[in-house]
Amino acid sequence: IREGKVLHFGLSEASAASIRRAHAVQPVSAVQSEYSLLWREPETKIFPTLRELGIGLVPYCPLGRGFLTGAIDENSRFTTGRLSTLPQFTPEALKHNMPLPHLIRSWAERKHCTMSQFAIAWLLAQAPWIAPIPGTTNPAHLDDFLGGAAVSLTPEELEEFEREYGGITLMGHRADAFTESQIDK
Secondary structure (H helix, E strand, C coil): CCCCCCCCEEEECCCHHHHHHHHHHCCEEEEEEECCCCCCCHHHHCHHHHHHHCCEEEEECCCHHHHHHCCCCCCCCCCCCHHHHCHHHCHHHHHHHCHHHHHHHHHHHHHCCCHHHHHHHHHHHHCCCECCECCCCCHHHHHHHHHHHHCCCCHHHHHHHHHHHCCCCCCCCCCCHHHHHHCCC
């Protein structure tokens, strides 16, 4: 930093306090954190700081690890792999949380897009400093995700969606206990 070789840098899973401390040393360009319609905690934990300091957000898992795409339903079971360790993906939580993909599906039909595209469009409509990074190894999925940038939501539609979303109570944390203990609070 002193030599001028660090022009831009970002943080991952940083708390508001850590973002402020880092920004005081060298302006932070972006923060990467999980954020989606399935996990909205950053809105209350770090958004005010990001907005105040002019820092971008790069949300990972913007499609809720597939839950917001319709690829996972209440009958899905995960006995191995990452999803098997996450509280949001227990059979009980999946069944409880199904109103969310149902809501997304209804809005996707209304907006003539896929569920993935609606979930990404919603993220992009939250703030101009949000750039989601949906992961995929499938080129067809990538094409689908990119289509989310072409879906626009009016302020009135966003308000209506928020009213409907407000009637949904989600169950399950995004991370297992060990992973959560490693995240900066």
